[in-house]
Amino acid sequence: MGAYKYIQELWRKKQSDMMRFLLRVRCWQYRQLSALHRAPHTRPDKARRLGYKAKQGYVIYRIHVRPGGRKRPVSKGATYGKPVHLQSVADERAGLHCGALRVLNSYWVGEDSTYKVFEVILIDSFHKAIRRNPDTHRITKQVHKHREMHGLTSKAQYSPAPLLPLIHVLFVKFISNKQFRTVKWL
Secondary structure: OOOHHHHHHHHHHHHHHHHHHHHHHHHHHHHHHOEEEEOOOOOOOHHHHHHOOOOOOOEEEEEEOOOOOOOOOOOOOOOOOOOOOOHHHHHHHHHOOOEEEEEEEEEEEEEEOOOEEEEEEEEEOOOHHOOOOOOHOOOOOHHHOOOOOOOOHHHHHHOOOOOOHHHOOOOOEEEOOOEEEEEEEE
16 A cells, blocks of 8 residues: 555544544644635645646645524525535635636545635646646636636535435336336436
């Protein structure tokens, strides 16, 4: 096993005494810092899996988000919009703060009773190392401006909305034959 595999195994066992203590101390440290700040990666294995490379043009920002908030007033029972993950909120705030950078992805770092902490991977789309690399060239296109607002990061593609009733999720197609009628689930 390589070094990243060992780090990954450590992060999988978050309930171990060592990790619980480490996360508690780190969360205390993050609370003393500003809500959004540039930082070295805490989880190099996770950062690399989500696209981070240790080269020029890649930046990591750490951000903490306070969960909860006011209950939205609903007119005539019509609710608009979808529920959003706190990780998506962190992506959006980092994208607003660093307007010239493109949000690539983000990952969970820690949480306490007040905040959830995420690290957001950003890319400088005007850096020559990014523009000349065929692997990362696609993110320099104008289509990817503020991709976090369009739900193009990994966490934003999944809505935390509760599952709709089964009949709405699965489409039922009745096929009538001479003798019987069967249900086909698509």
